[in-house]
Amino acid sequence: MGEKMKKSAFILSILAISLAACSKQKDEVPTSSHSEATASQAAIASEVAPPTGDTAETSLDWAGEYKGTLPCADCEGIKTELTLNHDKTYELTREYIGSKNSDNKTTTKGKFTFDAHHPSTITLDAPEDNRKIFVSENYILFLDQNGDKITGPLADHYKLTKE
Numbered sequence: 001m002g003e004k005m006k007k008s009a010f011i012l013s014i015l016a017i018s019l020a021a022c023s024k025q026k027d028e029v030p031t032s033s034h035s036e037a038t039a040s041q042a043a044i045a046s047e048v049a050p051p052t053g054d055t056a057e058t059s060l061d062w063a064g065e066y067k068g069t070l071p072c073a074d075c076e077g078i079k080t081e082l083t084l085n086h087d088k089t090y091e092l093t094r095e096y097i098g099s100k101n102s103d104n105k106t107t108t109k110g111k112f113t114f115d116a117h118h119p120s121t122i123t124l125d126a127p128e129d130n131r132k133i134f135v136s137e138n139y140i141l142f143l144d145q146n147g148d149k150i151t152g153p154l155a156d157h158y159k160l161t162k163e
Contacts, residue, residue: 055119
């Protein structure tokens, strides 16, 4: 029993010496170099640190090809393929099914951005009239002109599925 006490006292004394040495090192650091070190560490951390919070851009596998048929006012539907690339470029192909127009297939290429205020929304550039699209896991939804989800009986038809 006496030996256990000695071991405990020895461990406690080593712990006390270690803590005293650590706190003494902290006290010996001059204030100006401490703040300089902290500032340089913060600068390095901000360069390497990923953005805070999960967004569609950082947490989803959004790059890929999405396909589906969108509603059409004067045809049977618009067969739509949208390819989103990692470099934030896109290719959008539309084929108007049952259209009497001879030019029933169009392709647009451009760039897109993630919306800072709505991180799950991308905006296609000017050639696509800044069209907004909601990005989710394995599908996208075309949004209305205000950037809101389309409602009503055809709402589900504005969804393209990732291939």
